[in-house]
Amino acid sequence: xxxxxxxxxxxxxxxxxxxxxxxxxxxxxxxxxxxxxxxxxxxxxxxxxxxxxxxxxxxxxxxxxxxxxxxxxxxxxxxxxxxxxxxxxxxxxxxxxxxxxxxxxxxxxxxxxxxxxxxxxxxxxxxxxxxxxxxxxxxxxxxxxxxxxxxxxxxxxxxxxxxxxxxxxxxxxxxxxxxxxxxxxxxxxxxxxxxxxxxxxxxxxxxxxxxxxxxxxxxxxxxxxxxxxxxxxxxxxxxxxxxxxxxxxxxxxxxxxxxxxxxxxxxxxxxxxxxxxxxxxxxxxxxxxxxxxxxxxxxxxxxxxxxxxxxxxxxxxxxxxxxxxxxxxxxxxxxxxxxxxxxxxxxxxxxxxxxxxxxxxxxxxxxxxxxxxxxxxxxxxxxxxxxxxxxxxxxxxxxxxxxxxxxxxxxxxxxxxxxxxxxxxxxxxxxxxxxxxxxxxxxxxxxxxxxxxxxxxxxxxxxxxxxxxxxxxxxxxxxxxxxxxxxxxxxxxxxxxxxxxxxx
Numbered sequence: 059x060x061x062x063x064x065x066x067x068x069x070x071x072x073x074x075x076x077x078x079x080x081x082x083x084x085x086x087x088x089x090x091x092x093x094x095x096x097x098x099x100x101x102x103x104x105x106x107x108x109x110x111x112x113x114x115x116x117x118x119x120x121x122x123x124x125x126x127x128x129x130x131x132x133x134x135x136x137x138x139x140x141x142x143x144x145x146x147x148x149x150x151x152x153x154x155x156x157x158x159x160x161x162x163x164x165x166x167x168x169x170x171x172x173x174x175x176x177x178x179x180x181x182x183x184x185x186x187x188x189x190x191x192x193x194x195x196x197x198x199x200x201x202x203x204x205x206x207x208x209x210x211x212x213x214x215x216x217x218x219x220x221x222x223x224x225x226x227x228x229x230x231x232x233x234x235x236x237x238x239x240x241x242x243x244x245x246x247x248x249x250x251x252x253x254x255x256x257x258x259x260x261x262x263x264x265x266x267x268x269x270x271x272x273x274x275x276x277x278x279x280x281x282x283x284x285x286x287x288x289x290x291x292x293x294x295x296x297x298x299x300x301x302x303x304x305x306x307x308x309x310x311x312x313x314x315x316x317x318x319x320x321x322x323x324x325x326x327x328x329x330x331x332x333x334x335x336x337x338x339x340x341x342x343x344x345x346x347x348x349x350x351x352x353x354x355x356x357x358x359x360x361x362x363x364x365x366x367x368x369x370x371x372x373x374x375x376x377x378x379x380x381x382x383x384x385x386x387x388x389x390x391x392x393x394x395x396x397x398x399x400x401x402x403x404x405x406x407x408x409x410x411x412x413x414x415x416x417x418x419x420x421x422x423x424x425x426x427x428x429x430x431x432x433x434x435x436x437x438x439x440x441x442x443x444x445x446x447x448x449x450x451x452x453x454x455x456x457x458x459x460x461x462x463x464x465x466x467x468x469x470x471x472x473x474x475x476x477x478x479x480x481x482x483x484x485x486x487x488x489x490x491x492x493x494x495x496x497x498x499x500x501x502x503x504x505x506x507x508x509x510x511x512x513x514x515x516x517x518x519x520x521x522x523x524x525x526x527x528x529x530x531x532x533x534x535x536x537x538x539x540x541x542x543x544x545x546x547x548x549x550x551x552x553x554x555x556x557x558x559x560x561x562x
Contacts, residue, residue: 187213187243192236197224203246204522212244212339212522212539226252226259234266241267241317242430244339244539246524247531253321254529257284257555260321264289267533268317268559276403277308278366278441278495280383284555293320293554294543299473300379301450303440304340304517304542307534310364310421310438312404313561318534318541322526326551330525333461334454334546337532337554338523342540345516346424346435353509357423357437361500364421364442367493370413378480380447380494385415410491420500427537428562434538439510440517442495448477449514454545457523466548526554537562 192200192213199218202211217223224232229250233240252259264271271289275281279302280295294302308314320337329335346354368385369376389396393409400407400417408416425436440446455470484492498504523544534541536558546552 187239187245189213191239193232195224195232197221197228198232204524212246212524213240214246214248216247216249223251226250226263230263230266233263237267240533242535242538243341244535245533247533248527248529250529250531253531255323257287257290257321257323260319260531260555261287261290261557263531264319264557267319270560271557272315272560276311276388276399278382278438280387281556290321290555290557293556296379298335298550298552299470299545299547301447301454301545302543303446303450303453304338304521304540305438305441306342306436306540307536307558309436310362310419310442311561312421314436315536315558315560316562317559318532318536319557320530320532320534320541321555322528322530322553323555324551324553325526325528326549329549329552330527332546332548333458333463334466334544334548335552336523336525336544338521338542338544339534340517340520340522340540340542341538342435343427343432343538345513345520346433348516348520349435350512353512354424356499356509360423360503362421362423362437362439363498363500363502364417364419364438365493365496365498366417366442367410367491367495368415368417370415373412373414376494378484378494382494425537430538432538435513435540436537437497439497439505440514440542443497443505443510444481444493444495445510446495448474448481450545451477453518456518457544458548463548469547470545526552 189200189202194200197218199216201214201216203214204211229247233247247253247263253263261271273289275291279293281291281293282295284290284292296302306314307318325335349357367381368383368388369381371384371386371391374381374384385396389399393413396415397407403419405417405419408418410416421437423435423437423439424433426433440449451470451474455467455474458464458470459467481493490496517540521542532541
């Protein structure tokens with residue numbers, strides 16, 4: 059303390075005005091005000107205050123920022139917090155990238171790569187459609203659509219470049235002459251403007267391949283009839299992020315359709331350059347031939363049992379999309395009508411609470427093609443098994459990863475994890491009755507997970523996927539070629555129409 063301050067204190071102390079010096083004098087010293095003892099007590103107190111409350115150091119500022127990080131308004135504290143947040147975000151990003159690479163790489167390698175033994179079993183079957191057997195036409199270009207990893211290929215028929223466009227009537231004549239050959243595999247008619255956004259024209263064209271087009275749909279997908287037609291439906295009213303795994307159309311029925319046709323009614327501009335949403339075809343005859351003999355024997359001997367649950371329309375749609383549609387959409391609003399129609403198809407009927415309809419039936423895992431005599435895998439395992447959705451989301455993740463769309467791949471992996479967690483909760487707390495669909499062996503025993511993985515890997519390896527163009531018409535032999543739709547979320551608009559024949 060300097061000399062001038064000491065003199066001021068002495069003067070105030072002698073005049074008994076020490077209260078001006080101490081803002082909070084100690085009570086026990088109050089009787090000494092105006093005395094020399096009071097003066098020195100005052101000096102001691104001020105000195106003590108000065109020594110115990112020095113100016114805040116930088117360490118103290120750090121502690122105060124940490125004590126109340128959300129209440130401080132100090133620029134230094136804000137800068138400090140921003141720096142910490144930045145480094146935390148950077149570290150989290152590196153952690154996510156590392157974990158994502160590890161999880162995705164291991165997931166793909168474990169679930170999508172064929173073993174050496176599986177590759178060795180891949181055999182060569184006769185081509186489903188021999189191009190040399192088709193009648194040539196000067197205005198048509200007929201070529202393989204894509205070879206893929208399979209020994210077969212769909213056929214694409216397009217207008218010949220440099221020639222006048224073939225008329226609709228002439229194209230129908232050519233299709234009718236070659237219908238038997240084209241309908242023993244898969245063919246895509248592409249580039250014919252009169253088949254674009256023309257459901258009536260599509261229905262007329264489909265009649266060249268099947269005179270008995272059906273107007274009743276007993277399959278699993280939610281479909282809507284297309285106005286102005288008798289037998290054309292939307293292909294599937296599923297959300298675009300929901301996978302539609304490979305299957306033969308209505309394979310669980312006693313008499314599945316012979317022929318299935320699709321028509322691309324709408325596709326978003328630029329969608330062809332993005333992964334997801336492709337129609338994928340698989341030669342199920344080749345899959346059956348390439349299957350492990352033990353797995354194939356178990357499927358052939360035991361067959362399959364399908365369980366499907368359909369809520370009343372008042373309770374549909376449900377949170378779980380595997381409750382695919384209401385039973386009213388198939389059978390009408392009367393339970394008795396639903397029962398009669400189900401029994402005609404060989405379905406066992408059980409009614410549960412809230413008018414929940416459960417249909418069960420047994421069916422074969424393979425069929426011998428009625429025309430070619432070739433045995434073919436013919437089942438709905440990849441659609442109706444309780445793990446089918448999680449597996450389909452995994453395939454969508456792989457598909458987007460390979461196309462370089464890592465963020466989309468991770469979104470599908472996240473959805474897969476959510477579905478697995480949801481399924482665990484349902485099975486734990488509700489039981490089997492909480493599952494929308496399931497497939498077991500015909501005797502009710504579970505199909506081993508290793509067998510399912512084996513079949514799935516073969517199917518994905520033999521898959522030939524292609525993006526649609528508006529106006530495309532797919533003609534598919536339902537007793538040899540399976541179809542599917544890869545889930546997508548990088549664009550929105552995609553709409554196919556479908557029609558199908560009766561059975562053999």
